[in-house]
Amino acid sequence: MNELANFLATTIRLATPTLLAGLGLVFSERAGIVNIGTEGLMLIGALAGVMGSLLTGSVWLGALIAIAVTVLFAALFAFFTVIVKADQTVIGTGLNLLASGLTITVNRAVFGANTSPPQIDRFDITPIPLLSKIPYIGEIFFRHQIPIYLAFLLVPVAQFMMFRSNTGLKVRSVGENPKACDTVGIRVAMTRFIAVLFSGVMAGFAGAFISMGQLSFFTEGMIAGGGFIALAAVVFGNYTPVGVMFASLVFGASNSLMYRLQALATGFPSQFPLMIPYVITIIALCVISRRSNKPAGSAIPYIKE
């Protein structure tokens, strides 16, 4: 029972970066922009967070700096995909390559190539008074870092924004049929641009949480596919914030399982659980693709006549 509680708490912890990035991505995806560059944005966020935290001595200020820097790069992506109307896959891949090289260069220039990375503070674990005392439940849900609470509290907010607010309706509409939006006076480019910036905010925060929440330092290439998993979580979650949350938890659980198997040293290859999210995603895509909420205008630039 204790084992299980521990496993579930780890699941929630490991699901958080995917959830944070996914909640941003779900808006840009709905607006019709597939931000493949999320991986790179998270990497930039991870480094900027560590540097900001060292500079200011505060993890929270570090996270804010991470978000600010990441949004700049998201704006670059948005400029090329929304304004210049270049191919989103090409620009996204370019952004990932840029981020990979840039973070290595900056990291080595600032911290040196061969020294061990500087340790920084982490987001503190903040148990919720009273609730955290409940046996098992407390350990699973109420003894976490604040970004984890924030991520999960954001889910209903994002769901409401997406389906009940005027902004959400516009975002969903520009991804489906930008021309129709144009004829009712919606500024398509602006709506898409802002959706991409929001995905940048969330990717930056997610990256900062990896380097300052799960770990307490930056290493090169540390996102290791986390951005792509967030993209998969959006598809698996069928383009809704609540769906993204469940998808993130599934992915978190399989990661959690992998660590457990590694620790138990049963001889069972720990790589297998790592495959689970991908296998599930592929199966899910085959099953739900017929009723997918994927926007009709996904990844197609809108060019006014």
Added chain:
Amino acid sequence: MSTILEMKNITKRFGPVVANDDVSFSVEQGEVHALLGENGAGKSTLMNILFGLYEQTSGEIYYKGEMINIRTPRDAIDCGIGMVHQHFMLIPAHSAIENVVLGYADNKQVLDLKSAAKSFTEMAERYHMNIDPWEKVGRMSVGQQQRLEILKALYRDVDTLILDEPTAVLTPQEVEGLFDVIRQLVAEGKTVIFISHKLPEILAICDRCTILRQGKVTAAGLEVKSIKNLNELAHLMVGRDVELVTAKTVSDPGEVVLNVENLNYTNDKGIHILKDVTFDVRAGEIVGICGVDGNGQSELIKCITGLLPPTSGKIEILGKDMAGKTAKQIMQEGTGHIPEDRQKMGMVGKMNVRENIAMVDNYQEPYSTRGFLHWNWIDKHSRELVKKFSVKTPSVMEAAGNLSGGNQQKLVVGRELSREVNLLVAVHPSRGLDIGATKYIQTQIVDARDKGAAVLMVSTELDEILEIPDRVLVIYSGRILACLDQCDCSRNRLGLLMAGVEEESDQSA
């Protein structure tokens, strides 16, 4: 009555092309004003300028006596101008009410769809339109979608409504319903601009009309009452006398060329699209399939031409089983296909005319030997074909995409008819073409019949269905509802069948 809208000396250039050339257009308040012209005459361009989708190169717009500067659709809507586009501007994945409130200026950040739905339903009832605000648009019929588009504009309190070719997708009964709505709008003092190239409709609903030809006004504010006959209008529209009827003799059907029995098709979403379709087409006759778009015509043709595999049933061409065979195998049996979308399926726009001509039979003599193309022969053949089918093109080296719609279609028709065809499948052969090109294509199809080909023709245009085929099949929701001899067809009877109203007894009665 007072003038509500005046567009003065509007000129619009797209690069070197002049779409509107010094067009002046004036509309009185409370009238139905037709904007008449052939495809490409500049009607839609003019209205897109008024609605803020294009910006005029020069010219001024006055609305209610004031000069207005319309840069975006939002400006037009704020002035009180609404537009129902030919291709609906709706989002199929969203509910009706979400489509209505989308972009509405008075929206609060938190949407109150319930109260919006209430006022929407009240408004819809006032116009005797019945639309469930919570229904997904993708599940609505085309007629319902159009009504929704009209209501979407009215919800924004417009006093001038532009309808761009509104009847193109409707059954005759739905057209009557639309006319009732237009009459009610006018009775309320609203103004309607009605874009069309269908002459009878102009006489039925419009007060005055303005005619455009090649971007210029050929008649402004003509009183419809004063128009004596349709030929007069046609002359103003086309610029020369046109024969409004295609000459045709009585058919003399021979052996069965195409035999379709109990054909079923279920698509990959599990929707049963074709249900036990059975019919035949004989040599020397034209069988027309009529129905509202989206009732399975497209899938039926794709099954016959090998572009989709039928789920079950028989398709025989000259006695050979062809169900599930590839498009190439079917073409080799002497099938010619004029596809529904010439730009996507009929040709490759970026390739030149002679390459497009060589595209079908390139693998065999005399086009090629062992994989090497005989360009000299293809060139010669292409010149002949272009001449024979009067395709207007600077040369056979011109990219096919640069030709006008009518000439693209002539190219496709010419290519298919210059092969030896036993079976000609023609889908919307005259869609989007002007009267002249339409008549030319129809004459070619009748000629092919007279030479002994079996012709299967799909059309949504009732005028064409009433004129060209020898027999007419009415398709509704994937089933053939009736098979009528041409002499038994009437606009009303076909219209009811197209709307799915079955008759008590079939043609044997």
